[in-house]
Amino acid sequence: MNNITALKELLYKIADDQLIIGHRNSEWTGLGPILEEDIAFSSMAQDKIGQSEHIYNLLHQLGEAEPDTVAFTRNAEQFHNSQLTELPIGEYDFSLLRHFLFDFAEYIRFGNLRESSYQPLAQVAKKFYGEIKYHTMHANTWIYQLGTGTQESHDRMQNVLDNYWNTALGMFEEGPAEELLISEGIFMGEKALRGKWLEVVMPLLEKSSLKVPEADTWEPIVGGRTGKHTEHLQPLLSEMTEVYAIDPSADW
Amino acid sequence: MATENNKTVDSLDPRISRAKISSGETSDMDNLVHFQTYEVFHQKKRGAQHQHVGIVHAPNPDMALLYAKEQYARREQTANLWVAPSSCISATEYADDDIFSTTPDKLYRNPATYKVMDRIKAFKERGMKSTDQIEKSPH
Numbered sequence: 375m376n377n378i379t380a381l382k383e384l385l386y387k388i389a390d391d392q393l394i395i396g397h398r399n400s401e402w403t404g405l406g407p408i409l410e411e412d413i414a415f416s417s418m419a420q421d422k423i424g425q426s427e428h429i430y431n432l433l434h435q436l437g438e439a440e441p442d443t444v445a446f447t448r449n450a451e452q453f454h455n456s457q458l459t460e461l462p463i464g465e466y467d468f469s470l471l472r473h474f475l476f477d478f479a480e481y482i483r484f485g486n487l488r489e490s491s492y493q494p495l496a497q498v499a500k501k502f503y504g505e506i507k508y509h510t511m512h513a514n515t516w517i518y519q520l521g522t523g524t525q526e527s528h529d530r531m532q533n534v535l536d537n538y539w540n541t542a543l544g545m546f547e548e549g550p551a552e553e554l555l556i557s558e559g560i561f562m563g564e565k566a567l568r569g570k571w572l573e574v575v576m577p578l579l580e581k582s583s584l585k586v587p588e589a590d591t592w593e594p595i596v597g598g599r600t601g602k603h604t605e606h607l608q609p610l611l612s613e614m615t616e617v618y619a620i621d622p623s624a625d626w
Numbered sequence: 627m628a629t630e631n632n633k634t635v636d637s638l639d640p641r642i643s644r645a646k647i648s649s650g651e652t653s654d655m656d657n658l659v660h661f662q663t664y665e666v667f668h669q670k671k672r673g674a675q676h677q678h679v680g681i682v683h684a685p686n687p688d689m690a691l692l693y694a695k696e697q698y699a700r701r702e703q704t705a706n707l708w709v710a711p712s713s714c715i716s717a718t719e720y721a722d723d724d725i726f727s728t729t730p731d732k733l734y735r736n737p738a739t740y741k742v743m744d745r746i747k748a749f750k751e752r753g754m755k756s757t758d759q760i761e762k763s764p765h
Binding site for chain 2: 409410411414511512516518519613
């Protein structure tokens with residue numbers, strides 16, 4: 375595997391994560407719990423889709439198809455997003471916890487990518503670092519509110535954490551070129567990312583009175599990075615690409 | 627309350643249909659009474675004044691800051707935001723607004739009308755240093 379193939383593999387999983395979670399979170403638009411939160415969550419969903427476009431553009435520069443083509447014409451098994459991002463929005467407890475777990479991972483990932491030896495990627499990472507930092511502030515504020523709020527809010531957050539922790543760990547599924555990415559200084563690798571993520575999210579969850587499941591029960595649910603997805607991804611793609619499928623030249 | 631009305635809203639928008647929103651009365655204002663309003667102040671650049679831009683509705687200052695960011699710093703250049711509970715604001719009474727009634731007459735208090743402004747402007751235009759001699763203004 376050469377550098378370019380390794381780099382593309384990395385870029386696809388980053389962009390696909392952002393596009394899919396962005397689309398999922400946009401499903402809350404008009405349905406958010408209160409007006410201000412509805413706007414905040416929608417705005418961040420839009421941010422994610424904007425970030426993905428920048429990464430798809432980097433892929434385009436490396437010879438892949440146009441961003442719209444890449445985003446709207448692939449099937450589920452051609453997507454590299456982690457399974458966490460594709461699950462239905464569920465109740466707000468799940469969507470918020472996913473937002474928390476995902477955005478801290480992305481924040482640390484982009485923090486590292488700012489130093490990437492691949493300059494175009496380092497530039498994109500620098501550009502979006504602050505935006506993603508705000509996403510983590512939003513997520514953490516909510517998790518703290520609900521984790522330390524009422525018995526009901528605490529129990530609901532704890533329940534979601536227990537049920538989806540292993541899916542979240544699947545975000546750090548290693549790719550076929552980890553060593554190459556690390557040795558070339560492109561990215562620190564999924565293992566290191568997971569370690570740093572745990573160092574950040576575990577104390578925050580604890581501060582929010584939430585307990586991470588015991589380490590001996592951790593079994594990352596992987597597959598997303600190699601195109602193995604839950605039954606939820608294809609319906610999302612069908613809905614997301616509906617207009618494009620009717621008229622690929624439609625402009626809006 | 628919504629005992630008879632278990633029908634859910636059916637919409638062309640799949641998100642709405644998926645949400646299974648009851649078509650009956652669903653709002654429960656009692657759950658929102660602990661929310662308060664916060665006044666939001668926006669600063670464009672470091673060193674500039676914070677300017678009042680509006681309010682947000684939030685349960686506490688942390689959440690109010692998040693919402694202020696979305697509501698008032700989403701499009702504009704921003705250096706900093708303040709929020710303060712609306713209940714902390716003391717205000718004059720509109721009934722007493724006659725205390726301001728003669729203010730528009732007191733143009734002499736408005737520095738824009740000072741004759742010296744012409745000279746300051748001319749000074750700036752010439753890009754002079756404060757130690758330079760300025761010619762007497764024709765005024």
